[in-house]
Amino acid sequence: MTDAQAKIETRDDNVASAINPPAAKKPAFVATPYKWIDPSTIPCRGETTQNWVAFEEDIDPQIMEWMRQAMAAKEIIESTAPQPANDNMASESAPVDLWQRRAHPPLPFGLLPPIIEEFARVQGELMGVDPGGLAAAALAVCAAAIPNSIKLRVKRHDPNWLESARLWVAPIGDPSTKKSPLISAAAAPLKRIDRDLFRSYQEARRKYDALSPDVKKDTVTPKHVRLRLEDTTIEAAQEVLKDSPDGVLCLQDELSGWFGSMDKYSSGRGAAKDRGFWLQAFNGGPYTVNRISRGAALIENLSVSLLGGIQPEPIRALASEAHDDGLLQRLFPIVLGAAGAGVDKPMPEATAAYDAMIARLTRLRRPSGEGSLGKYIDVPLQFDEAAQELRSSRAALLRHAMRVGVSKQETRLASRKI
Structure with missing residues (x-):
């Protein structure tokens, strides 16, 4: 079995679990069997599942649960789909435009003095x-x-x-x-x-x-x-x-x-x-x-x-x-x-x-x-213990990220040569 086949088989197992989870892991409110939904039983509230969810008070609770399971399965399919062979198209290695207009997160509270x-x-x-x-x-x-x-x-x-x-x-x-x-x-x-x-x-x-x-x-x-x-x-x-x-x-x-x-x-x-x-x-x-x-x-x-x-x-x-x-x-x-x-x-x-x-x-x-010569002696500021530990942990994370980044780059270059 190739890696791609194994990835697809794993994805199918995850989808099946999302649609009909095993009894040991299944919450009490999840419907046990998987059934085909009769479209005529769903109110016409729009063309997307999100519109149906917005009016869930009009829909039978069991149908709503099936819809939620289908949405979860769709997310698993998309997240585990095989990636394109071209590195330029892959999300991990595609160039990032740093100056592009993006959604801006709010300024976090308590981050600054x-x-x-x-x-x-x-x-x-x-x-x-x-x-x-x-x-x-x-x-x-x-x-x-x-x-x-x-x-x-x-x-x-x-x-x-x-x-x-x-x-x-x-x-x-x-x-x-x-x-x-x-x-x-x-x-x-x-x-x-x-x-x-x-x-x-x-x-x-x-x-x-x-x-x-x-x-x-x-x-x-x-x-x-x-x-x-x-x-x-x-x-x-x-x-x-x-x-x-x-x-x-x-x-x-x-x-x-x-x-x-x-x-x-x-x-x-x-x-x-x-x-x-x-x-x-x-x-x-x-x-x-x-x-x-x-x-x-x-x-x-x-x-x-x-x-x-x-x-x-x-x-x-x-x-x-x-x-x-x-x-x-x-x-x-x-x-x-x-x-x-x-x-x-x-x-x-x-x-x-x-x-x-x-x-x-x-x-x-x-x-x-x-002392009498104190004004001639420079005393630099220093991090306290908590700040020093934070700096050290950040430095370790940076070193790890750099090693991982170099490893990924070497892997991509090797695959291109092959």
Whole structure:
């Protein structure tokens, strides 16, 4: 007996069990024999079984039970039917269009910190936007607000694997999904703080420039600390990041333009340089700039979080033509649900709480050790026991999934060679 024959025989046994289950497993309410149903005894309520079920009060209970058994048998037939030999047609191996519009699950309750979740739900209702997309955008803003000096030790016994809060989030949707208003609402508190920093710098620079040359020699030049970048080149970003070691948020209304700017050099060498800069900005860490005209400069910490929208067609084209350098893969794509008209009501308290939280995050300082030299000792954050166990179990599942995926791929390739 071949595998296909065995699968079909098993399917037939399952169908028979669904239509007339064995006495040992059969619930008391299931009709014992299988009978042909006289169509004339069924009320005309439509062309589908679902329509009959909707009016089950008009149908004899025994007929309803036979119908339920038939529906169960149909599901078993469909689930155990032989799969096509062509891998491209099989559901397991068919390519998945990540940017396709799909049914969007609701934002789960209790998944996020209460302030972020309430902001996403209340502000999302007010604006008529997908609360899940708003929550993801808010997380990117939080990552940019947390100073990069605050690090998390990922493993218990590895003091060298330290991570800072840094996220790249890309809300994906047509113009009707309100990507730009969603991004603006999430980034609004960080923009206000950045504006205040800019004004403080202008005032400090005005006072510095008014000093006499002799006094300037003994005065520290004001630093231009920033929290955001918009519509920037890598040269301009380097100037900002020299004075902003705690990281910034790069806001892009359209990521297609951001990616397109990397390919502005026909030779491709400039594009590779730009991509290398942004790849390093995702990882963080020291970065050295050497220019003949501007001289050498050290960026203490090249750290950029990213929040930008893009439409499905452009990102589909970017994915199909992408360089194999991992830049696109660093994005968290968030396919947005349909937007609505929103509601007209007073500004909710959740928005003010979110604004205050972003301000508090920018004032966080890294933990330090104890004693007289404690301030010189970095104390990284660590997972508690429950979180560490969760991370370890997820890592084990990922390793298993990767092994299974490789095994399936090797099997498919071998079958094609045969």
